[in-house]
Amino acid sequence: MKNKQATEIFRKYLKDGMNRITPERFEVLDAALEYNGHFGADDLFILMKNQKSRVSRATVYKTLELLAQCELLLKRNFGDNMTRYESNFKKQSHDHLICMDCGRIVEFTNPKVKELPEEISKELGFDVESYSFNIFARCQNTKKCKYFKEKK
Ligand SMILES: [Zn+2]
Numbered sequence: 001m002k003n004k005q006a007t008e009i010f011r012k013y014l015k016d017g018m019n020r021i022t023p024e025r026f027e028v029l030d031a032a033l034e035y036n037g038h039f040g041a042d043d044l045f046i047l048m049k050n051q052k053s054r055v056s057r058a059t060v061y062k063t064l065e066l067l068a069q070c071e072l073l074l075k076r077n078f079g080d081n082m083t084r085y086e087s088n089f090k091k092q093s094h095d096h097l098i099c100m101d102c103g104r105i106v107e108f109t110n111p112k113v114k115e116l117p118e119e120i121s122k123e124l125g126f127d128v129e130s131y132s133f134n135i136f137a138r139c140q141n142t143k144k145c146k147y148f149k150e151k152k
């Protein structure tokens with residue numbers, strides 16, 4: 001177990017929810033927190049398989065769901081009907097810009113975007129729980145865009 005603090009958070013969450021505590025689940029936790037960037041459940045499963053892990057696909061799916069529930073991971077949807085995850089452990093909150101041609105995902109933070117959900121909810125008489133904000137765009141520099149590179 002590589003992430004002691006995250007391991008403890010997850011162990012407590014599993015215990016409190018009367019979920020089974022298995023070494024496989026912590027293996028998925030470590031792999032998920034180490035993953036650099038945004039990933040689908042299958043991406044992680046394939047990566048773990050390549051590293052000779054024996055964790056099943058079903059366990060990866062189920063564990064990612066649990067990790068999102070206890071907020072060690074964040075669930076993202078970038079408009080292609082595919083659920084992606086990313087680490088939320090010791091990470092600053094941020095939003096995303098996605099290139100519609102090459103799929104490149106750029107993370108950014110902007111104080112204006114952060115304030116708006118709070119402001120709007122308050123105005124409408126709600127307490128904000130979460131929000132999602134994605135910008136869909138196209139690389140201006142086609143030399144940097146993988147889509148144009150591959151077309152050539
Ligand atoms: Zn992100």
Ligand SMILES: [Zn+2]
Binds near residue numbers: 099100103138139145
């Ligand atoms: Zn692009």
